[in-house]
Amino acid sequence: MGKLFGTDGIRGQANKYPITPEIALRLGQTLAGRFQAAGATGMRALIGKDTRLSGYMLETALTSGLVSGGMDVYLVGPLPTPAVAHLTRSMGADAGIMLTASHNPFDDNGIKIFGGDGFKLDDAMEAKLEAELLAEDVQREHIPSDRLGKAFRIDDASGRYIEFAKSSIGSQSLRGLKIVLDCANGASYSIAPTIFRELGAEVIKIHAEPDGYNINNGCGALHPATAGHAVKKHGADLGISFDGDADRVIFTDAQGAVIDGDRILAMCAISLKECGQLRRNTLVVTSMSNLGLHEAMRRHGITVEITDVGDRYVLERMRAGGCNLGGEKSGHLIFLDYATTGDGIISAMQVLKLMKRTGKGVTELAACMEEYPQKLVSLTVKEKHPLETLPNVQAALKAGEAALGAAGRIVLRYSGTERKIRVLVEAREQAAVNTWTEKLTAAIHQDLG
Numbered sequence: 056m057g058k059l060f061g062t063d064g065i066r067g068q069a070n071k072y073p074i075t076p077e078i079a080l081r082l083g084q085t086l087a088g089r090f091q092a093a094g095a096t097g098m099r100a101l102i103g104k105d106t107r108l109s110g111y112m113l114e115t116a117l118t119s120g121l122v123s124g125g126m127d128v129y130l131v132g133p134l135p136t137p138a139v140a141h142l143t144r145s146m147g148a149d150a151g152i153m154l155t156a157s158h159n160p161f162d163d164n165g166i167k168i169f170g171g172d173g174f175k176l177d178d179a180m181e182a183k184l185e186a187e188l189l190a191e192d193v194q195r196e197h198i199p200s201d202r203l204g205k206a207f208r209i210d211d212a213s214g215r216y217i218e219f220a221k222s223s224i225g226s227q228s229l230r231g232l233k234i235v236l237d238c239a240n241g242a243s244y245s246i247a248p249t250i251f252r253e254l255g256a257e258v259i260k261i262h263a264e265p266d267g268y269n270i271n272n273g274c275g276a277l278h279p280a281t282a283g284h285a286v287k288k289h290g291a292d293l294g295i296s297f298d299g300d301a302d303r304v305i306f307t308d309a310q311g312a313v314i315d316g317d318r319i320l321a322m323c324a325i326s327l328k329e330c331g332q333l334r335r336n337t338l339v340v341t342s343m344s345n346l347g348l349h350e351a352m353r354r355h356g357i358t359v360e361i362t363d364v365g366d367r368y369v370l371e372r373m374r375a376g377g378c379n380l381g382g383e384k385s386g387h388l389i390f391l392d393y394a395t396t397g398d399g400i401i402s403a404m405q406v407l408k409l410m411k412r413t414g415k416g417v418t419e420l421a422a423c424m425e426e427y428p429q430k431l432v433s434l435t436v437k438e439k440h441p442l443e444t445l446p447n448v449q450a451a452l453k454a455g456e457a458a459l460g461a462a463g464r465i466v467l468r469y470s471g472t473e474r475k476i477r478v479l480v481e482a483r484e485q486a487a488v489n490t491w492t493e494k495l496t497a498a499i500h501q502d503l504g
Contacts, residue, residue: 241265243301344383
């Protein structure tokens with residue numbers, strides 16, 4: 056058996072290694088075993104899931120593993136990832152587990168693990184779990200039958216999160232705003248429309264009828280133009296598109312134009328600074344954020360810190376530095392004053408609150424930054440060979456960096472969750488972006504096929 060954990064938990068095709076009931080069972084046993092070894096008693100884990108068909112399989116297997124190791128299990132059903140993180144902490148559970156493959160197609164699934172504090176496990180803890188789970192020589196002693204755990208269905212879990220989410224804006228009225236919610240046929244399909252309606256917004260919901268197969272299928276954060284069309288059709292003020300587990304969100308304005316994570320981070324950072332609420336006067340982003348964001352922050356006297364790609368690395372930097380705002384261009388937006396992970400619903404509420412406070416539409420607010428032309432290409436690869444060993448790629452990369460200089464950049468990286476390589480080219484001129492994207496893509500084909 057090979058490596059399990061990637062940049063965002065364990066992920067892969069459902070019912071194939073590592074997303075199998077056998078691995079889920081052993082993971083449950085391993086988690087329970089760690090608590091047992093520490094001499095802990097009365098331990099509890101919370102399990103949530105998105106709307107994929109394979110969630111039933113993984114939920115059952117994980118529950119069996121945890122219960123057999125003496126842990127009680129709270130089952131909360133289909134809920135967004137950030138709701139699971141919040142409930143883990145608020146219900147005093149020792150671990151939270153979310154079954155989701157986020158923005159991936161329905162036939163993938165994954166396992167994200169949170170500690171009792173509601174934050175994702177760090178790399179070191181995941182490595183320990185992985186080593187124990189995969190160790191063939193480990194003898195797992197079965198506990199006495201009178202110490203087995205129990206499983207409980209928590210029927211009011213969604214209501215608990217609804218009230219928490221509304222409190223992030225002080226349950227401020229959103230009356231007068233008309234919004235389109237694209238729920239991606241995923242975990243937010245029921246809870247998101249409820250939250251925004253309870254606050255008084257007029258809600259048009261789309262892709263909120265999951266059937267186990269249609270999650271992320273031509274909808275949600277990966278396809279924000281879908282919400283854009285609905286915004287124009289219904290004359291709405293804003294389109295809000297979640298991904299499958301609602302930890303990401305992308306917006307569309309009243310004209311149906313996409314407003315990505317960089318622009319949302321820029322306008323929220325400026326607003327928080329104006330209100331004296333931007334901690335350390337700092338915004339944390341990844342290397343994929345647009346150079347235009349950096350220029351906008353310099354104009355407003357805001358420091359920008361850069362991390363590797365992945366919301367977990369943004370969050371680690373935020374916690375270490377005492378920052379309260381960070382995120383990714385892809386829509387992982389972290390408002391650390393309220394949530395312990397990227398939260399699409401709470402992020403959308405912060406944007407709507409800002410619109411209400413200023414009386415401005417998102418188009419005007421997002422005009423605080425100008426984007427450099429940018430192109431991101433994802434190419435499927437058979438193997439993830441180290442980039443430094445690819446001669447044609449390295450030659451094209453060096454030539455491109457020399458040509459663009461300080462007026463542009465190139466980022467090459469493998470996906471942490473899929474067998475893909477991502478090519479990002481950014482420059483002041485679109486022609487330069489197109490030229491170097493083509494040259495790098497050709498070099499990748501030469502070296503990797």
